[in-house]
Amino acid sequence: MIGIVYHYEMAVPKLKEESNDDIEVELSKEALAIIDHIGRILAEEYVRLLKESPKNE
Amino acid sequence: MNSSYSLKEIQLRFSVPQHVLIHLCEKGVIKPDVADPQGRGKVREFSDRNVFEFAVALELRKYEMPISRIGIVIKILEAFEKAVGKSVNGFQLPLSLHKGPSVVFYLFDGKQAIFSLGKATFISFRLDKLILGENKKMQAEKIKSLPTEYASYLMMDLSDLASKNK
Numbered sequence: 561m562i563g564i565v566y567h568y569e570m571a572v573p574k575l576k577e578e579s580n581d582d583i584e585v586e587l588s589k590e591a592l593a594i595i596d597h598i599g600r601i602l603a604e605e606y607v608r609l610l611k612e613s614p615k616n617e
Numbered sequence: 618m619n620s621s622y623s624l625k626e627i628q629l630r631f632s633v634p635q636h637v638l639i640h641l642c643e644k645g646v647i648k649p650d651v652a653d654p655q656g657r658g659k660v661r662e663f664s665d666r667n668v669f670e671f672a673v674a675l676e677l678r679k680y681e682m683p684i685s686r687i688g689i690v691i692k693i694l695e696a697f698e699k700a701v702g703k704s705v706n707g708f709q710l711p712l713s714l715h716k717g718p719s720v721v722f723y724l725f726d727g728k729q730a731i732f733s734l735g736k737a738t739f740i741s742f743r744l745d746k747l748i749l750g751e752n753k754k755m756q757a758e759k760i761k762s763l764p765t766e767y768a769s770y771l772m773m774d775l776s777d778l779a780s781k782n783k
Contacts (some may be wrong), residue, residue: 587689591747595689598757599696601740602720602732605759606697607704609718609735 621651624665630668633677641674644689665783669711670694672782676773682724685748690722690730692773711779724771725764739763 572591628635641647642661650664663671670691677687694710701708714720718735725731730744742757763770 577645587692587747592692594742594747594757595692596696598732598740598742599693599698600700601757601759602693602697602734603700603704605734605740606701606720607720609738610705613718613735 620665621677626665627663627668627671627712631671633675635677637678638671641671641684641687644684644688646674646684646691647671665712666698666710669779669782672711672778673773673775676778680771682771689744689747699721712783714779714783715776717776719777720775721762722775724738724775725767726770729764731760731763733763 622630624638627638631638641648647663647667647670648764649661651662652660656743669768673694674687674691677690691704698710700709701713705713707713719733721733721736723731723733724744728743728745729741731739731741733739739760739762740757741760
């Protein structure tokens, strides 16, 4: 259990500081476009890897 | 697939209080696919994809990740599903995810988010800059490997989570 707590403290110090920041953030159009872009990049790579491994299809 | 789940069923599945689930809905992190209450007496109904989204959100909440950041991760997964669906017929989260290359989400220092695909491709972006609206400085980029300068990081195996919540 001590090990788990130690890992947690090391892993997410910034998140812990922001734990009260539990507000809904309205994302800008630009941010939404970037999110869409990230989703598309991930999809392109995912589909490419799928095609390279026919057994996964 | 294509099942419908009530809030009570989701609550029992994840053993969390209903207010935690409602909070995620009210903050816009989870948008019920089957039925979204618009008036009195209406109840929320959720899809299989919503169940997977709850699983992701609740995992990240364990590490006190702010709602706003969890919302971004969920939105990226939605965009990913939509984009893959254009090339792969019938691709649906969570059922299809565990059949393909592994998808893992990493977070370093609460800021640098990375998705790894097939344990060989890494897509990196700054989650904090998206939240802060510093979009002009924000770019998603392919990197060759995970960063080595951090002693630890947050890791969530999305394929494994999908397998457990399909």
